Amino acid sequence: MTQNENQIESGASARGMYWVNLSLLAVLGAVILGFALYMTNTHKLHADLTSGGIYSLSGSTKKLLQQVDEKGQGYELVSLFNSDAEKNTQVRDLLGEYSRVSKRITGKDLSEANRDEILGKIFDRYAGEIKPYENAVSEFEKLSKSLDNFSEIEGANLGALAQKEKNSAQTRKECAELQGFFNSSLKEELARQQRAIRKISDSKPAEWWKATASLKTFLDEALPDITSLADKGKYKETFSAPLIAYLDSAADRYKAMSDSLKTYKEHLDKLPPLKVQDVIDSIGSNTIIVLGPTAAKVIGSSDIYKVQRSPNPRETGPTASFEGEQAVSSAILGLVRPDKVKVVFISAGSGPLSSGAYSMITDRLKDLNFEVMDWSPPGGNPGERAPADPNPPAEGKGVVWIVFPPEQSNPQMAAMGMPAPSPTGVIEAVKKHIADGGQVLIFAEQTSTNPFASEGPAGFPYEEITRGFGVDVKANFMVLKSYDSQEGSEALPLFELSRFPEHPITKPIQSLPTRFVAVGRSQMGFVGAPTVVGVDPKKPADVDAQVIVDTGNDRSIWGESTVSAEPKFDPKEDLASPVPLAVAASKKVTVSGKQEELRIVVIGSKTLGRNELIQPQLQMRSGALYQVVPYPGNAELFVNSVLWLSGYENMIAVSAKSNAALRIRDIQPAVLTTLRWGVLWGGAPAAALIAGAVVYAIRRR
Amino acid sequence: MTIAKREVTSLFFSPIAYIVMFLFLLYMGLVFAGLVFVPGQLTELRRLVDFSRFGLFFIVPLMTMSLFSDEYRSGRIEMLRTSPITEFDLLLGKFIGAMFFFLILLGLTLIHLTLLMIFGHPDYGQTFSCYLGLALMGMMFVSVGLFYSSCTQNQIVAALGSLLTLGFFTFSGGLSELIPGSTKIFEWIHSAMIYLSVGTHLEDFSKGVLDTSHLSYFLGFSAIFLFMTYLVLESRKWR
Numbered sequence: 008m009t010q011n012e013n014q015i016e017s018g019a020s021a022r023g024m025y026w027v028n029l030s031l032l033a034v035l036g037a038v039i040l041g042f043a044l045y046m047t048n049t050h051k052l053h054a055d056l057t058s059g060g061i062y063s064l065s066g067s068t069k070k071l072l073q074q075v076d077e078k079g080q081g082y083e084l085v086s087l088f089n090s091d092a093e094k095n096t097q098v099r100d101l102l103g104e105y106s107r108v109s110k111r112i113t114g115k116d117l118s119e120a121n122r123d124e125i126l127g128k129i130f131d132r133y134a135g136e137i138k139p140y141e142n143a144v145s146e147f148e149k150l151s152k153s154l155d156n157f158s159e160i161e162g163a164n165l166g167a168l169a170q171k172e173k174n175s176a177q178t179r180k181e182c183a184e185l186q187g188f189f190n191s192s193l194k195e196e197l198a199r200q201q202r203a204i205r206k207i208s209d210s211k212p213a214e215w216w217k218a219t220a221s222l223k224t225f226l227d228e229a230l231p232d233i234t235s236l237a238d239k240g241k242y243k244e245t246f247s248a249p250l251i252a253y254l255d256s257a258a259d260r261y262k263a264m265s266d267s268l269k270t271y272k273e274h275l276d277k278l279p280p281l282k283v284q285d286v287i288d289s290i291g292s293n294t295i296i297v298l299g300p301t302a303a304k305v306i307g308s309s310d311i312y313k314v315q316r317s318p319n320p321r322e323t324g325p326t327a328s329f330e331g332e333q334a335v336s337s338a339i340l341g342l343v344r345p346d347k348v349k350v351v352f353i354s355a356g357s358g359p360l361s362s363g364a365y366s367m368i369t370d371r372l373k374d375l376n377f378e379v380m381d382w383s384p385p386g387g388n389p390g391e392r393a394p395a396d397p398n399p400p401a402e403g404k405g406v407v408w409i410v411f412p413p414e415q416s417n418p419q420m421a422a423m424g425m426p427a428p429s430p431t432g433v434i435e436a437v438k439k440h441i442a443d444g445g446q447v448l449i450f451a452e453q454t455s456t457n458p459f460a461s462e463g464p465a466g467f468p469y470e471e472i473t474r475g476f477g478v479d480v481k482a483n484f485m486v487l488k489s490y491d492s493q494e495g496s497e498a499l500p501l502f503e504l505s506r507f508p509e510h511p512i513t514k515p516i517q518s519l520p521t522r523f524v525a526v527g528r529s530q531m532g533f534v535g536a537p538t539v540v541g542v543d544p545k546k547p548a549d550v551d552a553q554v555i556v557d558t559g560n561d562r563s564i565w566g567e568s569t570v571s572a573e574p575k576f577d578p579k580e581d582l583a584s585p586v587p588l589a590v591a592a593s594k595k596v597t598v599s600g601k602q603e604e605l606r607i608v609v610i611g612s613k614t615l616g617r618n619e620l621i622q623p624q625l626q627m628r629s630g631a632l633y634q635v636v637p638y639p640g641n642a643e644l645f646v647n648s649v650l651w652l653s654g655y656e657n658m659i660a661v662s663a664k665s666n667a668a669l670r671i672r673d674i675q676p677a678v679l680t681t682l683r684w685g686v687l688w689g690g691a692p693a694a695a696l697i698a699g700a701v702v703y704a705i706r707r708r
Numbered sequence: 709m710t711i712a713k714r715e716v717t718s719l720f721f722s723p724i725a726y727i728v729m730f731l732f733l734l735y736m737g738l739v740f741a742g743l744v745f746v747p748g749q750l751t752e753l754r755r756l757v758d759f760s761r762f763g764l765f766f767i768v769p770l771m772t773m774s775l776f777s778d779e780y781r782s783g784r785i786e787m788l789r790t791s792p793i794t795e796f797d798l799l800l801g802k803f804i805g806a807m808f809f810f811l812i813l814l815g816l817t818l819i820h821l822t823l824l825m826i827f828g829h830p831d832y833g834q835t836f837s838c839y840l841g842l843a844l845m846g847m848m849f850v851s852v853g854l855f856y857s858s859c860t861q862n863q864i865v866a867a868l869g870s871l872l873t874l875g876f877f878t879f880s881g882g883l884s885e886l887i888p889g890s891t892k893i894f895e896w897i898h899s900a901m902i903y904l905s906v907g908t909h910l911e912d913f914s915k916g917v918l919d920t921s922h923l924s925y926f927l928g929f930s931a932i933f934l935f936m937t938y939l940v941l942e943s944r945k946w947r
Binding site: 703 | 737747816915916
C-alpha cells in the first residue's frame, strides 16, 4: 500500500467516524427532543397572563373536574355557537379550558349541520329509555299484519254482502260504506303508518317516539270505529238487519281485533315520558351540549350570556355578560350527580317564599341544579284557607331545608283576634328532618320589640334545634349601626359588611358588599331586624361550629339588648363589635347505621336573600347610568350556604369572568379612515419603502 | 456577534429588507384595520397574532433565503472557513442577525399597539404573551429559512423550500380537516397534523396563556432545524 493510499484510507476512516458520531448525535438529539416534547405535552405548565385571569377556570370548577377525572367517565362539550365571531371564540376558549384541565373532557366546535352526529351521541346515552319505544314500534309491525289481514277479509266479506241483490238498497249502501272503510281508509292509513315507521327506522338515529306518537293518533281514530263494530248495542242501532246478522256472525273476530288494538294502545299510553325528547327539543344554534356518560344537557344562549343593561342604555342598548363557566359547570355537576338536590323553603304562616320574596334566589339555585320547593306545615298559619299538606315535599338526607322564623303577629291580626302563627309544626318537622340526616339553613330575627310577641312566639323559636349544634341565637339583641348626621346621631338596624371570617362559605365573598337590614319599620319599631348568632361556649364536644359573619372591628355597630327610641351602646348590657351574625356548624352522627355529617347554618338576618337586596339597580356614576347589583354578597352568602349544606362546595364561587369591558371606543368615521389609509395601509408601509430608497440612494453615492 | 452585526448591516443595506418591511407592514395593517381596529371590538392583538402566520410564512423565506445561499454563490463561505470561526459560530451569528431583523419587524407593530392604547385599554399580560408567541414563531420560521438557505446556493430554491415547509406548518391544521377520520391511521395522521400546525400552538399565546407544551414546540422545532443546518454546514467540509 502506498503512502498516498494510506492517507486516503485514514481520511476515509476519519470521515466515517465523523459521520458515525454525527449520526449518533442526531439520534441522541432527536430522542432528547422527542422526550422533551412528550413531557411538556403530558405535564403541562400553564400560566394565564391576562389581568382578569379570564382563561383560568375557577378553583371550584377545577375541583369538580377533578371529581370527573376520578370517576373516569368521559364527557363531551359541544358548542353549536354560530352567532358572531366573538361569542364563538369565547365559548370555544371556555370549552378548550375544560378539556385542558380535565383528561376526561373533550371540547368540540360543531354546527347544526352535524345535527345527526350529535343526535347519535345523545341517543347512545339514552338508549335505555328509548328501547321500549323501539320495541313498541316493532310490536306494531306484527299487529299491523293482522290488522291488514283483518281489513282484507272484512272488506271482501262486506263487498260480497253489498253485491247480494236480495239485500235492500239501504243494506247494500251500508255494506259498501263499511267495505270502503276497510279497503280504502283503514288500509291506506295503515300503509301510511308503515311507510312512516320505515322512514323513521331507516333514519340514523331513529326517533322512535315520533313513530309511537303517530301510531297513537292512528289508533285514536281507528279504534272507535272497530270497537263500535264489535259492540252489539251500538251497531244494532245503526245498521239494517242483514248487516247486523253478518256482524253478529263475525263478532268474535271484531272483538279480538278491537282487544288487540286496545291492549296495544294501552301499552303505548304506558310508555314512560322521555327525557331525551326535552334534550333534543332544546338543541339549536347558539347552544352548548354537555354529553355525560349516561345523559346530556343543553345550555341555551340566554344561560351563557346573561343580558344586562349597558352603561348607557340609550346609546348602545343592552349588553350581555358571559357566564359560560357557571352554566357549563352546573351542567357537568348535574351529570356527575344526576339526582337534583332538593331545597325546601319552610315557614310557618307565610305564603310560598320561593316564588315570592325569594324568587331571585330560587332562580339562582335552579341554575345550580337544585330543585326548589315550598312547605308550610298545617296549623302554622291561623288564617289559612286551604288545608296545608301535612307532609313536607322532601326531607331527610340529601335535602336542604331553608327555615324562616314564623311570621310575627301584627296589629291587624291582633285586632281580628287571630293568634300569631305557631312554629310548633316547623320545629317538629325540622327535628325529624335532622334526625333523618337532613341539612338546615335557619334564619333568625330580633323578636323582643314586637308588642304582640306575648301572643305569638317570643324569643327564638328554633333554639332547641340550634343549641344541639352549639349555635347560640340571642334573639333579644338587635344589631344596630350608629349613623351621624347634622341632626344628630341615629342608630338603625342597617349596615354593610365586606370582610368575613375565613370559611368555605365566605372565602369567595371577601370584599363583596353584603347588606343586613330589617324587614321594615312600623309604629312599634323595627320588624325582622338582624340579630346576634354566635357559637355557644358550652357547645357539645362533637360539634364543629364557626362564626362565618361578624361585624369586624367597626365600633359603630353593636348588639343592643334594650331597644328604645334612641338606643345607645351600653358596655354593661350590650354586645360590642365584633358582633357575630351567622354560624356554620357540623357534627358527625350515625344515621341508619352509617356515619354522616350533619350541617347547619344559622344566619341572623332573614332579609339576606330577599329580592330587594339582590336585584340590580340603576345607578348614576360618572354621568352614566349603570345597572349594578349593589350588594352582591347577599345572594352569594345565601347560595354558598346552601351549596355548603348540600355538599356542593365545589360549586361555590363559579363566577362570571370576561374581558368584554375592554373594547375599542367609538372613533369618528373620518378619523378611522385617516388612520387606516394614513397609517396602517399607506403611511407605515410607504415609510419602509422610502427608507429603502434613501438607503439605496446613499449607497449609490 | 461580529457575524450577527455584519448580517444585520448587510440586510439593511440590501433592498430586500425594505421590501420585507413593506410587505409585513402592509399585511399586518390590512389585518389590523379589518379585524382588530374596529370600534366596539375587544382591545386585543389576538386576531392580529392569529393571522400573522399567514403573512409570515411568506415573508420570512424572503428574509432568510440569502443568508447562506449568497455566501455560497459569492464564494465568501470559503473565506469564512479559513477564518478561525467554527460552523457553530457562523450558524449562531447568522441566526442572531436574522432574529434581530425579525424582532425589528415585530417592533414595527408597536404602531398598531399604540393605536389600541390610544383608543382602548389592552390587557398588558395578554399583549406580552402575544409578542412572546410571535417571537417564538419567528424563531422557528427563521430556523427553517436558515436550513434551506444552507442547503443550496440558489436563493429561489431556498425560498421555495422554506415556503413549502412553513406552508405545511401554517396550513396543516386546516388541511387535517380534509383527512377522513374513518380509520385509526387517518385519525393518527389527523392528530399529528393538528399538533404540527403552528396555529394550534400560537393560539394560546394570542389569548394570553403560556403553556409549556407550546413553548417546547417552538423551541424544539427551532432546535431541530438549527441542528440540521449545523449538520449541513459541517457536511460541506467533507465534500
